[in-house]
Amino acid sequence: MRQYNFDQVIDRKGTDCIKVDLLEERFGTKDLTTLWVADMDFRTPDFIVNAIRKRCDHEIFGYTYASPDYYNSIIDWLQYKHNWSVKKEWLSYIPGIVKGIGFVLQCFTNPGDKVIIQPPVYHPFRLVPQQMKREVVNNPLKIVDGKYTMDFEHLESIIDDKCKILILCSPHNPAGIVWDKETLIKLAAICKRNNILVISDEIHAEIVYPQFRHYPFATVSPEAASCSITFMAPSKTFNIAGIVTSYAIVPDDKLRSEFYRFLEAGELADGTIFAYTATKAAYTYGAEWLQQMRSYVIENVRTVDNYLKAYIPKIKAYPPQASFLVWLDCRELNLSQAELVYLFKDKAGLALNDGKMFGSGGEGFMRMNVGCSRLIIEQALEALRKAVTKK
Ligand SMILES: Cc1ncc(COP(=O)(O)O)c(C=O)c1O
Numbered sequence: 001m002r003q004y005n006f007d008q009v010i011d012r013k014g015t016d017c018i019k020v021d022l023l024e025e026r027f028g029t030k031d032l033t034t035l036w037v038a039d040m041d042f043r044t045p046d047f048i049v050n051a052i053r054k055r056c057d058h059e060i061f062g063y064t065y066a067s068p069d070y071y072n073s074i075i076d077w078l079q080y081k082h083n084w085s086v087k088k089e090w091l092s093y094i095p096g097i098v099k100g101i102g103f104v105l106q107c108f109t110n111p112g113d114k115v116i117i118q119p120p121v122y123h124p125f126r127l128v129p130q131q132m133k134r135e136v137v138n139n140p141l142k143i144v145d146g147k148y149t150m151d152f153e154h155l156e157s158i159i160d161d162k163c164k165i166l167i168l169c170s171p172h173n174p175a176g177i178v179w180d181k182e183t184l185i186k187l188a189a190i191c192k193r194n195n196i197l198v199i200s201d202e203i204h205a206e207i208v209y210p211q212f213r214h215y216p217f218a219t220v221s222p223e224a225a226s227c228s229i230t231f232m233a234p235s236k237t238f239n240i241a242g243i244v245t246s247y248a249i250v251p252d253d254k255l256r257s258e259f260y261r262f263l264e265a266g267e268l269a270d271g272t273i274f275a276y277t278a279t280k281a282a283y284t285y286g287a288e289w290l291q292q293m294r295s296y297v298i299e300n301v302r303t304v305d306n307y308l309k310a311y312i313p314k315i316k317a318y319p320p321q322a323s324f325l326v327w328l329d330c331r332e333l334n335l336s337q338a339e340l341v342y343l344f345k346d347k348a349g350l351a352l353n354d355g356k357m358f359g360s361g362g363e364g365f366m367r368m369n370v371g372c373s374r375l376i377i378e379q380a381l382e383a384l385r386k387a388v389t390k391k
Contacts (some may be wrong), residue, residue: 006042006287006296009373017242023351032351033380040171040324040371042368045289048238052274052279061333063275066093070280074247078232081206086217090249092260093271097203097231098124098244101167104199105132106230109164109264114338116158116166116196118150119359120174125167125201126359137163141359148318150178152186159194163348164195170217173326174358174367176320178212182222188224198228199257201310203246203325206237207294209369212321218251225251229259234282236323237290239371241276245271289382297324300370300377306379312388324371327355331364347387348382 012020019037024030034041058342071088094100101124105115111133113327118139120240129136139155141148151382171178191198200261202219218225233246250256263269305317314332330340337356344350344366355365370377 001288004045004194005217006293007373008043009375011042011047012041027345027351032151032345032349033371033376033383034351035369036353036360038236038267038325038369041240041373042054042293044239044372045286047285048240048278048281051277055273058373062272064276066271066276069275070247073280073283076260080287081212081218082216084219086249090251092248092263092269093270093275094248094263094269095232096244097201097233098247100130100231101125101128101199101201101313102261103263104197104266105129105134105165107195107259109134112162113164114160114162115157116163118169120362121169121358122173122201123357123359125169135162140362141319148172148175149334150183150187152190156236157340159196163194163196166191166198168200168217170200170202171208171214171322173204173323174325174355174365175318176204176322178208178214178321181215184217184220184224187229188221192223192227196227198224200228200230202232203236205232206234206290207297207324208322209294209298209320214322218249227353230256234279234286237281238286240278240280240282241289243274245275245279283366291321297334300324303374303377304368304370304381311385314388326368326370328366328368329364330366337363340364343387344384347390348383350383
């Protein structure tokens with residue numbers, strides 16, 4: 001069995017990557033450790049790079065279609081990962097999940113309609129509807145006994161005839177929450193009863209930690225299958241976000257024919273050569289790499305948690321159940337959000353995502369990306385300790 005090396009530190013400068021090359025534009029300085037944008041600093045695995053290289057060797061890059069091999073690689077992967085039997089016709093390539101959210105809004109809603117989101121949550125869930133002149137309605141997550149939960153009572157109280165869509169993040173970014181089956185069944189029942197279409201963003205579903213199980217929303221009940229459009233991708237899992245490899249899964253005939261007709265009309269579901277090539281390679285050969293990467297990331301999370309407990313107990317890592325993003329609860333530091341950002345950026349030299357960008361409930365938090373070499377994590381924690389203890 002091949003042992004992959006996740007310790008390697010690779011300089012990403014000069015590759016036009018947002019995480020490093022847009023630091024100065026976004027943070028006002030280039031001189032920060034980059035623990036923000038949700039891609040990883042691990043080398044893309046060789047079976048993907050080699051597949052792309054092999055395709056490049058042909059040297060003709062004409063119009064390309066989604067072949068049966070492409071669909072079969074997704075179908076087999078979903079069966080293997082989530083025990084989900086998906087039919088080919090349910091699937092469609094989409095040019096990004098965020099764009100997919102915009103397509104669903106354009107296809108199924110009108111300006112002025114309401115879209116429910118559950119903050120703190122991935123900020124495009126708020127920005128895309130707002131920019132499309134839909135009204136965003138918050139159903140904030142609750143913290144009960146130190147754990148995030150959905151607030152169904154509040155959800156039922158805000159639903160009215162204008163609510164057309166709920167955007168679900170499963171697993172939930174930030175905080176890495178893997179929703180249990182009962183929660184998803186309950187959510188589906190409420191949405192179905194109220195004619196609300198659920199967009200289930202499951203991009204983080206493949207890096208679920210061993211003690212937890214991801215239930216694709218559409219599999220939890222007949223109601224869920226009939227009121228949802230699911231988005232998935234190998235992009236987070238295999239660190240290929242720049243190749244744009246997302247896809248939709250729509251089991252319901254009526255929703256599917258309406259949505260896929262919309263995509264076809266604008267040729268929005270036509271992928272690129274490299275998207276198809278990378279997806280096939282990732283899903284055909286990726287299981288072992290993914291297991292090793294996940295173990296490495298879990299060890300990084302443990303490193304953060306142990307260090308904070310030992311040296312910076314006022315910052316607590318909310319224990320993630322999936323993905324490579326750690327939600328740092330800094331509320332005990334008793335700082336304003338501006339002071340908190342100053343502490344991380346200016347005093348510690350670290351670029352993290354400001355919790356406030358994820359909306360209501362994000363104040364007092366920062367999101368740390370641990371998809372990188374452990375050495376970088378250890379150095380960042382040391383810098384943070386010095387910044388917190390420095391008078
Ligand atoms: C929950 C969630 N959805 C979607 C995306 C982005 O997906 P895409 O690049 O396919 O638009 C991200 C990236 O961080 C994410 O965290």
